[in-house]
Amino acid sequence: MNNFKNIKNKDTGLLIQRISIGTLILLHGIANLTSDYLFIKNLLNSIEIPEFVAYLVFIGEIIAPILIIIGLRARVASLVLAFNILIAILMAHSAEIFTLNPFGGWGIELQGLYLFGAIVIFLIGAGKYAVSTTSRWD
Numbered sequence: 547m548n549n550f551k552n553i554k555n556k557d558t559g560l561l562i563q564r565i566s567i568g569t570l571i572l573l574h575g576i577a578n579l580t581s582d583y584l585f586i587k588n589l590l591n592s593i594e595i596p597e598f599v600a601y602l603v604f605i606g607e608i609i610a611p612i613l614i615i616i617g618l619r620a621r622v623a624s625l626v627l628a629f630n631i632l633i634a635i636l637m638a639h640s641a642e643i644f645t646l647n648p649f650g651g652w653g654i655e656l657q658g659l660y661l662f663g664a665i666v667i668f669l670i671g672a673g674k675y676a677v678s679t680t681s682r683w684d
Contacts, residue, residue: 557675564615564617564667564672568612570660571607571611571627571660572607572611575607576608578607579604586600589638609626610623610624614627614667618678620667621683621684628668635661672684
């Protein structure tokens with residue numbers, strides 16, 4: 547067991563974190579893109595916010611995840627993603643924040659994982675397996 551003390555896999559872990567969070571959100575963004583953000587537009591209409599605001603979600607669900615996956619300005623991209631998820635939680639899932647699902651999990655556990663995963667990337671950075679590693683926003 548002592549052989550494992552010196553093994554540091556932080557950069558590999560960050561790569562896996564970036565790929566998993568980025569890919570899962572990107573798939574969600576592609577689904578929203580193919581439906582022309584209809585759900586989001588309807589949600590915005592219900593609270594009297596103009597429909598065009600729905601297209602800002604494109605930045606948080608398509609552009610930011612791609613930047614996170616490749617490791618280009620991953621910190622700023624993860625901040626954009628965290629903000630996007632936080633707004634989604636407040637607008638579409640606020641009634642579930644203090645609930646448990648039928649299996650005993652948090653009512654918004656998926657959104658929570660996205661939010662906290664993005665925050666981890668923001669706090670730690672992209673790691674060395676990234677397109678860019680020299681900026682403080684990497």
